[in-house]
Amino acid sequence: MDSFFQLTQMQQLWILLIVLCIGVELVLPHLVLIWCVPGALVSLILSSFGVSIWWQLAVFLAITLLLLWLVMPLVKSKTKKHKELETNADAFVGKQYVLTQEITVTQKGTVRIHGTDWSAATVPPSALAEGTWVVVREVVGNTLIVEAVSGEEPS
Template sequence: MDKLMIFWAVVFAVAVVFELASMQLVSIWFAVGALAAFIASFYLPFTGQLAVFIGVTALMLIVTRPLIKKLKRPAVPTNHELDLGKQAIVIEDIDASAGTGRVRVQGVDWSASAKDGTPIKSGETVTVVEVSGARLTVEKS
């Protein structure tokens, strides 16, 4: 194994160790480029190996970085998930036997049912404890 092979193996190892330590996807592209340059060291002189390293690293950055950024994007809660734990006003009596009930949360009207099935009168304040589709499950505050 000549010195260039060792050089590319060390670059690969350092990039992998740094990636594992950071877990931020900052050096994985260099590791792939170094691996390609290591393989190229069997067939090409140093300038060719360097070109392979730069080319593969750049290609990996261009192709995979947008995909990785999209995958790492934090999930944005939907509007109804934001309503969990919020106070609501009953605007139509909640009656499990009749299947009726409406509440208003932050100015938006929702179908509602009581968590324990007990009737709740219009005008009472309730807390949203669950969201199921377009129906909120509430309990008395």
């Protein structure tokens, strides 16, 4: 009965590799080392039957690389980060609006967007008349940084 619980060095190595791969995968989010676990499990079983070390390594590498090649693209496509939806003021960037209150060199103006008045300024400070079409370049706090649209009223 004692010989049943005795492990060869290769069996110990495969068990250690399995535990390390699972442990690292729990800490890191990249899902790379997890594909070594099935190969190590099969190699552990092969080592129990006395299969040579070279066959164990070949099977380990073959299974690991096959899983990386077949499954990794599928996992990446399912876990790919989607572009975040624009929310609130970020959605205004790049869009054109009409100034409802002029911008002077020393004073912010106003742009009305969906019934809400937003402060608007230019960088560097410059004057824009009320009724001027502007495009929002960025949002700083609660102020839209705008610049005049060149040409006539946008379509």
